[in-house]
Amino acid sequence: MQEFYFDNSATTRPYPEVVEQISKVAGENYGNPSAMHEKGLEAEKIVKEARRRIAAFFRNREKEITFTSGGTEANNLAIKGAALRNRQRGNHLVTSEVEHPSVLNCFRYLEQIGFEVTYLPVNEKGLVNHDRLKDLISDKTILVSIMHVNNEIGTIQPLEKIGPLIKKKNPGALFHVDAVQSFTRLPMAINDWQVDLVSCSAHKIHGPRGAGCLWIREGTLLQPLLHGGGQENELRPGTENVPAIAGFGLAARLTGENYRKKTTPPGNLKLAFYRKLQHCGVEVYVNGPPPEDSAEHILNISFPGLPSEMFLHALEERGIYVSAGSACHSRRPEPSHILQALKLGKDRLESALRFSFSCYNNEQETEAAAEITAEVAKELKSIVN
Ligand SMILES: Cc1ncc(COP(=O)(O)O)c(C=O)c1O
Numbered sequence: 001m002q003e004f005y006f007d008n009s010a011t012t013r014p015y016p017e018v019v020e021q022i023s024k025v026a027g028e029n030y031g032n033p034s035a036m037h038e039k040g041l042e043a044e045k046i047v048k049e050a051r052r053r054i055a056a057f058f059r060n061r062e063k064e065i066t067f068t069s070g071g072t073e074a075n076n077l078a079i080k081g082a083a084l085r086n087r088q089r090g091n092h093l094v095t096s097e098v099e100h101p102s103v104l105n106c107f108r109y110l111e112q113i114g115f116e117v118t119y120l121p122v123n124e125k126g127l128v129n130h131d132r133l134k135d136l137i138s139d140k141t142i143l144v145s146i147m148h149v150n151n152e153i154g155t156i157q158p159l160e161k162i163g164p165l166i167k168k169k170n171p172g173a174l175f176h177v178d179a180v181q182s183f184t185r186l187p188m189a190i191n192d193w194q195v196d197l198v199s200c201s202a203h204k205i206h207g208p209r210g211a212g213c214l215w216i217r218e219g220t221l222l223q224p225l226l227h228g229g230g231q232e233n234e235l236r237p238g239t240e241n242v243p244a245i246a247g248f249g250l251a252a253r254l255t256g257e258n259y260r261k262k263t264t265p266p267g268n269l270k271l272a273f274y275r276k277l278q279h280c281g282v283e284v285y286v287n288g289p290p291p292e293d294s295a296e297h298i299l300n301i302s303f304p305g306l307p308s309e310m311f312l313h314a315l316e317e318r319g320i321y322v323s324a325g326s327a328c329h330s331r332r333p334e335p336s337h338i339l340q341a342l343k344l345g346k347d348r349l350e351s352a353l354r355f356s357f358s359c360y361n362n363e364q365e366t367e368a369a370a371e372i373t374a375e376v377a378k379e380l381k382s383i384v385n
Contacts, residue, residue: 050249153288
């Protein structure tokens with residue numbers, strides 16, 4: 001059976017070059033990068049090269065890249081590290097209702113230990129309300145965290161407006177962006193955004209799981225979450241995962257190049273898929289922004305009357321892999337907090353599926369998958385009714 005992998009927001013298939021690189025580094029360059037002998041220097045050089053490749057997306061500021069075990073750790077270091085280190089300046093933190101759990105749960109923890117957190121609501125497109133944000137920032141606000149691309153509905157927050165608005169109201173408030181879904185796909189406009197901290201992850205860009213980084217603007221003070229050796233500017237101690245870091249660096253380079261080279265970008269595939277479903281007469285509603293306005297790789301749609309989980313498994317039987325919520329909590333029965341924040345009706349909430357595309361998908365398979373999806377929808381409709 002042909003496999004159609006449309007769950008690229010959850011994780012991506014690693015590039016063969018990345019798999020090869022990881023295996024080579026693990027087998028051959030096993031020195032500890034802190035060691036003073038040749039083997040150590042060799043490993044250190046590999047980490048340095050990966051840092052250079054990642055920094056290329058951040059105006060080549062190599063010393064501002066801190067490697068982590070992924071997006072979750074980068075978000076934890078940014079949010080808890082900033083809040084705990086800057087506590088003497090204020091107690092107020094701001095985020096949005098549609099953040100990833102690795103952001104939201106940091107804020108919930110900080111609330112438990114005495115911080116005051118404001119969770120900004122969003123409109124039907126998943127966009128945060130600027131006026132509301134402007135009004136609530138005070139001289140007590142020490143951190144604002146707003147994601148770039150939403151992992152479930154693909155909303156792209158206008159960070160070039162949000163960042164300056166925060167800094168105008170309180171220049172001392174730090175601004176963190178979870179860019180896990182946009183890194184290498186959209187420009188990291190760190191100066192226009194006036195951002196201080198940006199989180200990235202390797203496995204969303206055809207790199208390995210368990211690697212990521214936090215970009216930290218020079219001069220931004222964070223409290224480390226781990227205590228140990230002096231690695232990563234004393235912010236993230238522990239012997240570096242050199243093979244994964246090497247794979248991350250290579251994946252970033254290749255993704256940047258591949259997305260530019262691709263004759264059919266994922267955005268065209270997404271639109272072709274959606275239009276084909278409509279053409280086949282399937283009743284389908286887009287959740288979040290119109291598909292032309294959202295991130296090119298994410299399409300979240302509801303098929304009223306067809307329960308998500310049932311549909312997901314029926315598609316799986318035909319070789320199509322999709323998601324019914326974000327990967328981290330999609331096995332839980334309750335509808336996603338992101339779709340709930342859009343205030344969708346019950347029917348839309350319970351029938352939502354996310355199709356997410358990558359440079360490994362092509363036009364032919366996308367067209368074929370849309371036809372199969374339409375057939376499955378019709379079959380299920382006759383069973384459910
Ligand atoms: C927006 C967003 N932030 C953070 C993460 C967590 O990244 P990681 O899986 O590397 O910990 C994810 C992963 O789904 C994500 O989509």
